[in-house]
Amino acid sequence: xxxxxxxxxxxxxxxxxxxxxxxxxxxxxxxxxxxxxxxxxxxxxxxxxxxxxxxxxxxxxxxxxxxxxxxxxxxxxxxxxxxxxxxxxxxxxxxxxxxxxxxxxxxxxxxxxxxxxxxxxxxxxxxxxxxxxxxxxxxxxxxxxxxxxxxxxxxxxxxxxxxxxxxxxxxxxxxxxxx
Ligand SMILES: [Fe+2]
Numbered sequence: 591x592x593x594x595x596x597x598x599x600x601x602x603x604x605x606x607x608x609x610x611x612x613x614x615x616x617x618x619x620x621x622x623x624x625x626x627x628x629x630x631x632x633x634x635x636x637x638x639x640x641x642x643x644x645x646x647x648x649x650x651x652x653x654x655x656x657x658x659x660x661x662x663x664x665x666x667x668x669x670x671x672x673x674x675x676x677x678x679x680x681x682x683x684x685x686x687x688x689x690x691x692x693x694x695x696x697x698x699x700x701x702x703x704x705x706x707x708x709x710x711x712x713x714x715x716x717x718x719x720x721x722x723x724x725x726x727x728x729x730x731x732x733x734x735x736x737x738x739x740x741x742x743x744x745x746x747x748x749x750x751x752x753x754x755x756x757x758x759x760x761x762x763x764x765x766x767x768x769x
Contacts, residue, residue: 617688617763618756625664625752627671637745639667644749645742651750653737659730661762662693663738664755666700677701687766692727696734703735 592598628639635642647664655663662685669680682698702718709716719735722728 618760621759621763624668624671636743642742645747646738648750649738658693661758662697666697688762695727696731703731707740
């Protein structure tokens with residue numbers, strides 16, 4: 591095997607490509623592991639972040655949302671296990687090869703939409719969502735935020751368990767549509 595890429599051969603790169611396949615196939619397991627880590631994160635809210643994720647997704651599902659919307663409801667805060675301030679952007683980039691452009695944009699900007707419900711308490715403008723008014727996905731982002739995300743902090747809500755959503759995770763993360 592080469593010690594410098596500049597000396598690589600066709601056979602070596604075919605071997606490396608083959609070795610990537612199981613790692614690509616393991617993507618659902620990595621998503622599930624990130625969600626499980628959310629249980630350790632409360633950040634001062636009345637529920638831990640796994641409960642919040644499960645409640646957001648359960649509410650979306652019970653309201654008849656489509657599979658991709660339920661998926662992003664489940665995943666939208668998972669990158670808080672990496673970094674909180676830009677968790678939306680991080681999550682959006684992780685899921686980009688597996689979801690639609692609408693889903694990518696809703697996740698990427700969801701903090702700006704959520705700000706309408708609390709940024710006044712942090713000295714920030716609450717109308718950051720307005721910059722996206724003309725986007726095709728704006729109404730879907732409003733629905734996601736106002737009906738489910740901002741309303742999913744009830745420790746007594748009857749959530750579906752993480753196991754319930756695993757088939758959905760496996761379906762979407764089976765293989766990237768772009769690499
Ligand atoms: Fe959230």
